[in-house]
Amino acid sequence: MRAAIFRGPRDIEVGERPDPVIREPTDAIVRVVLACVCGSDLWYYRGESPHAVGSIGHEFIGVVEATGSEVSAVSPGDLVVAPFIYSDMSCPHCLHGSTISCKLGGNFGNGTIDGGQGEAVRVPQAGSTLVPVPGSGHSDQTLRSLLTLSDVLATGHHAAVSAGVSRGDVVAVVGDGAVGLSAVLAASRLGARRVIALSRHPDRQAIAKEFGATDIVAGRGEEATEAIMDLTGGIGADASLECVGTPQAIATAFSIARPGSTVGMVGVPHGDVPTAQTFFRNVGWRGGPAPARIYIPELLGDVLSGAINPGLVLDYETDLDHVADAYAAMDERRAIKSLIRVGSL
Numbered sequence: 001m002r003a004a005i006f007r008g009p010r011d012i013e014v015g016e017r018p019d020p021v022i023r024e025p026t027d028a029i030v031r032v033v034l035a036c037v038c039g040s041d042l043w044y045y046r047g048e049s050p051h052a053v054g055s056i057g058h059e060f061i062g063v064v065e066a067t068g069s070e071v072s073a074v075s076p077g078d079l080v081v082a083p084f085i086y087s088d089m090s091c092p093h094c095l096h097g098s099t100i101s102c103k104l105g106g107n108f109g110n111g112t113i114d115g116g117q118g119e120a121v122r123v124p125q126a127g128s129t130l131v132p133v134p135g136s137g138h139s140d141q142t143l144r145s146l147l148t149l150s151d152v153l154a155t156g157h158h159a160a161v162s163a164g165v166s167r168g169d170v171v172a173v174v175g176d177g178a179v180g181l182s183a184v185l186a187a188s189r190l191g192a193r194r195v196i197a198l199s200r201h202p203d204r205q206a207i208a209k210e211f212g213a214t215d216i217v218a219g220r221g222e223e224a225t226e227a228i229m230d231l232t233g234g235i236g237a238d239a240s241l242e243c244v245g246t247p248q249a250i251a252t253a254f255s256i257a258r259p260g261s262t263v264g265m266v267g268v269p270h271g272d273v274p275t276a277q278t279f280f281r282n283v284g285w286r287g288g289p290a291p292a293r294i295y296i297p298e299l300l301g302d303v304l305s306g307a308i309n310p311g312l313v314l315d316y317e318t319d320l321d322h323v324a325d326a327y328a329a330m331d332e333r334r335a336i337k338s339l340i341r342v343g344s345l
């Protein structure tokens with residue numbers, strides 16, 4: 001089969017990988033329909049984090065082609081969403097909600113295990129990992145939104161859930177990448193009264209507003225903190241969502257958190273939490289990689305009903321042959337997030 005191959009920083013191309021086959025009775029083979037590039041894939045692309053040579057990509061939807069003898073929850077022909085981590089949903093970590101720590105889990109597209117950016121994927125723990133999509137004849141817009149359940153929307157939702165966003169809250173979202181925009185949507189969906197999006201880019205501001213942002217703050221750093229304190233009467237945000245991970249973004253997220261609140265962190269941290277400042281203001285933080293598999297069923301209903309349209313973050317599109325351009329477009333900020341159209345239903 002053809003699949004994206006990571007060869008090294010700034011060196012991704014479509015190549016050949018072995019056709020996936022059922023190896024364990026808990027496996028399924030999924031033919032990929034849509035995939036996309038994650039902000040975290042860019043770290044590998046830019047050489048900021050190591051990645052093994054080989055398969056890459058962990059966000060995909062597709063159609064089940066074959067199942068192992070112990071897989072009964074999905075069947076050949078099913079349209080399925082794959083969370084970015086596979087998991088058994090029955091080990092102690094899964095049962096406590098941390099599917100990303102599953103004892104039998106693992107990452108798609110880690111160099112060895114099939115990646116989503118390819119024609120097909122062998123999915124381990126398929127019955128507990130894959131979520132079948134009810135209905136048929138879904139529009140392309142719906143399919144694009146279903147793809148975001150794989151990671152980006154689930155991650156934005158995790159930021160909001162981790163920060164304890166509830167009805168009537170004032171929420172501030174640091175970061176206007178695809179995850180930050182998804183966090184705006186998630187906060188709004190959970191009933192936030194006011195969602196303040198930090199963004200300097202008109203195209204991203206427009207999506208943030210579409211997703212429910214009530215206020216836009218264009219400044220950064222201390223300027224952003226001052227603007228948000230002004231907007232909140234000097235109190236700060238009831239929930240501050242950190243969706244970037246840079247030292248400045250982390251500092252901003254904590255500086256705008258109301259005393260007694262919780263910061264939801266989903267940007268992979270490249271800086272430290274200001275412990276003393278946080279301690280003396282009774283501010284907490286939660287977050288980490290999203291347990292996407294747990295969130296997908298809840299979010300899926302709102303995608304299918306049309307209540308939310310998270311696929312809007314996918315503003316650039318290539319096919320598998322042009323996967324290198326999908327990465328370059330995000331690297332060069334020509335794209336918020338690149339869709340890779342691999343197959344059809």
Ligand SMILES: [Zn+2]
Pocket residue numbers: 087088089090091092093094095099101102103104105
């Ligand atoms: Zn598990």
